[in-house]
Structure formats: structure tokens, C-alpha cells
Amino acid sequence: MIRLNLDTNLEKYILSQRGNDKMKLSINNKTRTSVSIDYRAISATLSFSPKFIPGNNEDDLKGKSSYTDLSFRFFPKRFIQTFYYKKVKGFYVENMKDFVPDWQEADAYLQFPDLKVVSFGGTTSYVFNKNFSAKSVYTHSEWQKKSSGSWIPYLDYDVSFFTNTINEVKNKEVQYKIGANMGYFYNWIIRDKVNVAPYLSVGLGGQFSGSQENNEQKENEQFVTLRMEGGLHVGYNSDRFLFGGRMNFRAYTYQKNGEAVENNNLYGLLYIGYRFAPPKVVKNTYDKVQKKIPVL
Template sequence: MRLPHLFTPISVFLLLLCGWNAKSQKINLKTINDTAYISDHSNDFTFRLYGSRKYTSYTLRDHDKDTKLAYKPNDNYNLGFGFNYKFIGLNIGLNFPFINHDDDKYGTTNYLDVQSHIYLRKLTVDLWGQYYKGFYLSNPSDALSNFNASSYPIRPDIHLLALGIDLQYIFNDEKFSFRAAFLQNEYQKKSSGSWMLGGSIYNVFLRGDTAFVPTHFVKPENDANYYFNKSNIYSIAAGGGGAYTFVIKQHFFITASAMLEAGFNYTVMKNTWSDTKDDRGGPQLITTVRFAAGYNSEKYFAGIHIVDMNSLSGSPIPGVTQTYGGGNVRITVADRFKVKRKTEKKFNEVMDKVIPGK
């Protein structure tokens, strides 16, 4: 049984973030967009239909032996709808069985994925809250000798819980807009870009009933701690990057950005059978890539966007690194509607009661 896929972005964080988001939005209104570059439609009602796929992964790599084990859940494609109006955004995605019917090949995954990407004018906030139970080994022919089967080795016992926040400050927010490509409530009319600075904190917890590393994958003389079945990773990092939107013939666009953050991680690996553990601090690298392309105008939007994050952590085992990755791919068609002044006034009155002093 799969847990329902609901409320993205803002998701379960909506109620917690609503007040903070409103106050942040008020601060961001002090930034006046250069209207030659950006047309603001946050006061319009933006309605969208979309198809999406959220994903995560865990890779254990031994650099000394040039081998790796890449575990992935059986993630799903979803169809849904959503809207944006002022500072409120909501998406509801549904998992249809006629799209996802490959459990016999990849196994069954139970999950709750509430990753949320909040695009303010000066700040981008990535919130990661992922729980996955049930993985498969995605590179069996590389990792296991003489592997020859139509299905993948399945690990229904592996649990992954990832929690994190990543903040990125946008310097040229007057002329560059992430919101145009990823929220569809702005329209970037001319090419422009921006440098960015950011920082992040992540916690990743993994557990299996048996070792992540198959016993026949490593020679017996190796340290028994290599056969861990629990790993807790705590990391903090900071860095910078850049973003740019190319506008072609006024309406077609390509947006690309990359962030590189470096820092420190502390990792604890445990073998619960031998009751042993090893812990060590080490370097941390985090990359966040965004890409979007499509058509945008004062009223209509159609396009694809991708958010991809990878967190590379050292480990207590010499020469071995762990990589946690996550992201989403979405195809969107959106339309914007002007909101009547009477409706807008009523909305503002309601929000004044819900969030006093907004």
C-alpha cells in the first residue's frame, strides 16, 4: 500500500509556513521588479494541470575498489492540479494504478514525500521531508557478479528518512525570476540571470534488517563494520552558484541554475547484530540543479521543470562515501485569470483575520 501523494509544494508545511511566508512576502514586496524584464501575476489566480515524478536514492561507493551499490525506491508518476494566488500555493497529485504497475519488477515502496520548493523574490527555500520504505538495487549487473534476471534485487526492509532545509539568496531579483519558470505566477520577458549564495542543513537516516552490503560483495578479510545496517548522516554546508534564463522570441524560455555547497558531516554507522558502531566527521558536498524550459506569456504557460539535489558525505569506512539524492520532474500547463476586485477585497479581509498584521 502506498501512502497518498498530496499537497506539493507547501504540502504539510502549509499551515506552519503560512504566517511566515506571508510576512516574508511583505518584505519581498519592497523589491520592485523591473517591468521591462518581469511581469508580476501574483495577484492573478494561476490554475495548473501537471504530471510529476518525485524521486530519491541512496548510493554507497567504494572508491578504492571502484564499486558501488545504488539503491532506489519504486517511485511513482502522479497526475494532479494546483493553483497559486498571492502568497498561497497548493498542488494535489494523485497516484493512478493504471500508470504505476511495475511492482513485480521493482518491488513495492511505501512512501510519504513532502518536499517543498518555495520561491520568493529574494530567496529560494527547499524543504525536504522524505520517508521511503522498500528499495531495489538499481545496478545489479555492476554490483553483483553473474547477475542475469528480468527483475531487480529487492530490499523491502530498507527505510530512508531525510529531513533538510536549503536557503539560497538571489542577488539580481529585480531582473531575474525563478517564479516565472517554477510557479508560473510571473512572466520573464527578457533574458537575465543572477548570482546566488546559500546554506543547508540535512539529516539522513537509513536502516535495514540486513546489511546494506551483501556479504558476498566484499572479501572476508574486510572490516566487519563494512556490513553495517544502519547509517545516520548529519551535515551542514554553505556555498554559491548562479542562474540564468534565456528568453527566445519573447515567449520561449530556458532556465538553468546550479548551486555547489561545501561543509562538514558527522556520520554514525552501526552493525546491530555485532552491536558495533563507527562514527567519524568528514567533508560534505551538496549540489542543487534546477532546469526549466517551455512557453510563457501574460496568460498561458506550458513547460517542464526539474529540481535535482545530491548530498555526498564521507563515512567512517576509509575510501567509502554515501550519496543521498532527491528531486522531482514536472510537466505543467497553466492558465492565469484576473481576480475581481470584490473577490480580492474579501480574500484580504479573511487573511487579515487568519494572519493579523500580515
């Protein structure tokens, strides 16, 4: 199965200090496209932000931004395993009026063109209810006939590298994060081919970071982190064609020197897909791998 996705990637970092205005750092790319390929228990997605889409090319005012995201998802039995790589570069201050009262929409934003975030991470989940099909929600590669829901606990973990250069001073921070989460997912089957699937999860974890300035160690820090995630999916699923939409949000926050640091992600997604018989080389290769790794 091949799916084409179009979504609004509204990723931003919010820095706030008690008694002071919040600084909202956002990327210039507001819309991204992605291509997903799914076969049996494996799903792969490549995402990027093309410049020809309106809203992705306001470089004169907001500076240049780039976004790349590559993810793999596996479904061994009732487990869900995801790995991902993400690279984001080029941020601007979204709320300029909070710092420059006479600032106008036609004026240039304060920019951080060298601010780059590179992340490697993953999640490991387990589906408690054997009658709930996670594949029918995530990749639509299974068919859920009756409405059902399930509690799904999961671990999330990643390492992120933040780099920036201001006035020839190079700054680098490495963050390690791990968290335990509990979520509830429900798949409501309205008709044989139409489903609505809401979910909500909350989590608690830890973050460990170390920073450098011009290759000199500055400090190591540890934080307790809070996370919330949720969304709603509506889709149509047939033997050959499938299409639908999603609205998701993610909120991640921790306290640092009296400041609340947040990473918020809100996006809507539209997708359309088509199923076709796999090439023999793909089927034969998968069958050979499955004999050695039965969970696939």
C-alpha cells in the same frame, strides 16, 4: 494558480569501495505526479507515485516502493525560503549483473523492502539582482519582461532518518546535513510568453551522523560533503494557461571508511497550469496575514 506535474523521479544511493563494484540502490517508482497551488508569495506542492503509471508497478521483480514529498516555498522580498518533508521506502539493487554475472532481466532483483528514508529540511536563498524574478522561474507567478540573471547563494539543511531490518536486526542512522552553496540562474526571454532558464550551483558542507543496531549505539561520524546541482527549464506563460518542461540533476557525495557514498537525483518534469481568480476567503485571509507579516 494550480499546476499538475508529471516527472521521472530517479533517486538512488550508490555505495562504492576501492577495488570493488559499486552497489546502486534505487526505488521501484520511476514516475511521480504532483499538484501545486500558488498564490502571491506562497507555493505548496504535494508529490506521490501512483501505481497505475507504467514503471511504478514492477513489484514482482523489484519489490514494493513508496514515495511521498510535501514542500512549501515562500518569497519574502528577495529571499526564497523552502521547507520540505520526504519519505521513501523500498529499494532494490539496480546493477545486479555486477554481482551475479548470469543474472537476466527477467530475474528478480535483490531487494531491501524495509529500507526507509524520512527527511525534513529546507533551503534559504537570496537573490542578488533585484531585476531577476525568481518567481517567474520557480512558480511562474511573476512576469519577467527582459532577459536577466543573478547569483543566488543559499544554505541547505536537513535531518534524515535511515531505518532497515535485516534478519531481525534493526539498524537506524540519523544524519544532519548543512551546506553553503553558490549558484547562477539566468532567465532568457525568447518572446513575450516563452522563456528558457538554465542554472548551475556547487556547494560545500558538513554531515553529522549517529547509528544504532538493535537500539545500541554504534558510532558517531562527521564528514565533509560536496554537492552539485543544475538544470534547464523551458516554458510558455500566458494570462491564463502555462505549460513547459524541466530537466534537473542533483549530485551529493561524501567519503565514509574509504567508501564514496552518493545520493544522485536525475529527473525530467512536464507541467501544465491554469490561473483563476482566488476565492474571497483565500484573498481576505491572505490580506489579514500580510498586514501582520508585511514580507508576504
